[in-house]
Amino acid sequence: MSFLNKLKNEIIIADGAMGTLLYSYGTDSCFEELNLSQSEQIQHIHEAYIGAGAELIQTNTYAANYLKLQRYGLEDSVKEINSAAARIAKKAAKERAYVAGTIGGIRGFKPNMITLEEIKRSFREQLYCLLLENVDGILLETYYDLEELETVLAIARKETDLPIIAQVSLQEAGVLQNQTSIADALAKLEGIGADVVGINCRLGPHHMLKTLESVPLPKHAYLSAYPNASIPAYTDGKFHYEGDAEYFRQSAIEFRNQGVRLLGGCCGTTPDHIKAFSDVLKGLPPIEEKETKAINKVMVSEKPSSSRELPPLQDIVRERPSVIVELDPPRKLDTSRFFEGAKALKEAGIDSITLADNSLASPRVCNSALGYLVKQQTGLRPLVHVTCRDRNIIGLQSHLMGLHALGLNDILAVTGDPARVGDFPGASSVYDVSSFELISMIKQLNEGLSFSGKDLGQKAAFSVAGAFNPNVRSLEKAVGRLEKKIEHGADYFISQPVFSEEKLLEVHEAVKDLKAPVYIGLMPLTGSRNAEFLHNEVPGIKISDSIRNRMASLKDDPAQAGAEGIAIAKSLIDAAAELFNGIYLITPFMRYEMTVELSNYARETTERLSRRKQHA
Incomplete structure (x- = not known):
């Protein structure tokens, strides 16, 4: 049965975080490179999630693109890393789980730092590598910038008929970074051709569920959610998550009631969190109808609180x-x-x-x-x-x-x-x-x-x-x-x-x-030394030879040098006042x-x- 056919009548449990586990094992570098150097470790993590009940696992390729691998000098290994990741995941799955080729978002809070043309080139390279390995679908996850996700989704939809999961990351409950409502964003992604639309990362179950209350069931696609375990803590130089699996168990039914049909975990989640979801939802049918609630949004005052006392x-x-x-x-x-x-x-x-x-x-x-x-x-x-x-x-x-x-x-x-x-x-x-x-x-x-x-x-x-x-x-x-x-x-x-x-x-x-x-x-x-310092050592300042010579001639008379500095400035004011x-x-x-x-x-x-x- 195909992945999408199964979603018609069932809730599918997905895997959780890969990076969290690798980090807890002491890895603090390029996680994607481990597909080459530590393939058995990656395979064991996949198998742990499948053992916990995951029916869809994702390749260890979140940041396996040219732009992000470049940070580690691995930009020429895009194909090698992605191909290895897909093969490892398929080997672990052994027909027990579907394998989604994962491509993560690149833009963060500074979207203009990376052009769409750069993103397109990087995305196409990674996409082709994963498609060549015959993955069961493509997972686009952790996109803060809606424009970026819309762009790459359109490319992916044109290049493949495989199921595509498109997930945004929220800025706060109900809205994206550019203030687009989550309901509008997911509708746009469905319109471009995503088969599954949803949210992942940044927020835990509480805020994700609050957000999903405002999201209607898609007309043609299905809903997904991959919450974080908790807000990360930082102790003794290391990040860690404290959310326990029992909390996920308690929230499982609520995710189902909000219409989620693909449910996994993001940062901080482990096989225990996924098992909690699986234990509760395995065998339960998805809902077919739901009522939505509006997200309460604070309105921006049209008038600044402290109006100007003077014109700008x-x-x-x-x-x-x-x-x-x-x-x-x-x-x-x-x-x-x-x-x-x-x-x-x-x-x-x-x-x-x-x-x-x-x-x-x-x-x-x-x-x-x-x-x-x-x-x-x-x-x-x-x-x-x-x-x-x-x-x-x-x-x-x-x-x-x-x-x-x-x-x-x-x-x-x-x-x-x-x-x-x-x-x-x-x-x-x-x-x-x-x-x-x-x-x-x-x-x-x-x-x-x-x-x-x-x-x-x-x-x-x-x-x-x-x-x-x-x-x-x-x-x-x-x-x-x-x-x-x-x-x-x-x-x-x-x-x-x-x-x-x-x-x-x-x-x-x-x-x-x-x-x-x-x-x-x-x-x-103020004097010759001042002039020479400014000219030779301060960025952005250059003083003409004639002025430096005038100041140098008075280097032994500080009072007269100061007066000369004032005189030079006054002559410049005369000229500047005519122009500015x-x-x-x-x-x-x-x-x-x-x-x-x-x-x-x-x-x-x-x-x-x-x-x-x-x-x-």
Whole structure:
């Protein structure tokens, strides 16, 4: 009897996790490679599941594709690994169980990191390898990205008439990562040609059953479910699952009552869990009708909880000249001089104070804490830098949610200097996301959705600046990056400091047609050593020979060198004010007196230019 014919009248019990057992045996590398080096061990696991009552087993090929095997240098062994896996499973089955060739999802929470074209090529290669071994069906499992699953399912349906099982992984009960309801997703998969549609991984029986309450019985396909054993725990450097088989036994009838006809296990499950399902459901007929319930969903508020007190900076700089100033958080615990500077800059009339996020990978007082205090104590608008370097995706979202709660709505999204350049060269640089992705994710919060697609119940109100480095060999390529950042949601840009009028003209010509405004960066030099350090050692900064020579001529007179740095910056402000509405002043070494003087000068210069234009 064929697999699908049996499903017409029976509930089929499938196997459980392969990786969980291998991990518990001490394997912590490429599980799929064991098809070649430890084939007997893989066969014994298959046999254990069949002995527990599994009537469908899956090949040990979840990640046996080119893109994932590449991590282990095994990308040229795709055929060898998949072929061996299918033969091992068939040998274990011995006509006692069906064998499904398993192909796992590739995309995770960053779907755009891997293109569909790459996925298609990788999928076809693995699919053909499994089909050549005459498996009884194809199991597509653990797909977080619905677009990916729809794409590969269409390919598989075109290439084979074998039964296809297509399973998505939930973000939360009832919805996928992109907020598609599970009922709609499974209907789409059925429409593309899946014979069995369902859910697996990430969630245990409780949330899967809650989700299935909203899923009607498919018109032509059958329902499947492969729950996890529990939420994994992490103890002494190892992951483990604590859900016991008795819990699965208690939930078995509920899975049947929700219309599931193919029931197996995912992460954390063992032959004991599968035996629990089998003991309860063996011989029971599947249900033919069911009533569905709606999933209670929190509605996203159309209005942010903390509405803006001021218009966003991108609107201000479009309407009038604007000056913002960077004042780095201090490296030491004494913040008195920092707040003196913030108050002085407020009196100078700047539009915002920007606070770097551990610049040059050296720890400083938390910029969000200082930003909140600056706003409370001075009324000055804080613009908080957020780097990709120091926080994983969990920490980034938590940090941004905290900024929203504090009413800090202005953000500069930056990659961040690598950890090796800072005080702790052995520290990890996280970089879960790029600055492009960070911008997109922040804008997703503005839609009331978390990075993973969860409903946050409220919309954020972030205005997002992107970083711009004009001091590169190809300004055309740099502007191309800005256009890409605009596509990801950047509202405006803040540039690295420029140190020549020629560069100001070049940059203006390059960005004049951008849809987003630019704050051009200017920084007063404090002396010759400062100029040489910036030019030779700080990424993204180049200083002309003429300016470096001017500073070098005053290297023995610090006071005069500082005055010369101010004079150079003022001449650059004169040029910049003719070309840009936005000026971004960078304070060197907490010497805020310099940027206060330059802020006043910039305001006077722009006012003078405005009067001149009015009389022209």
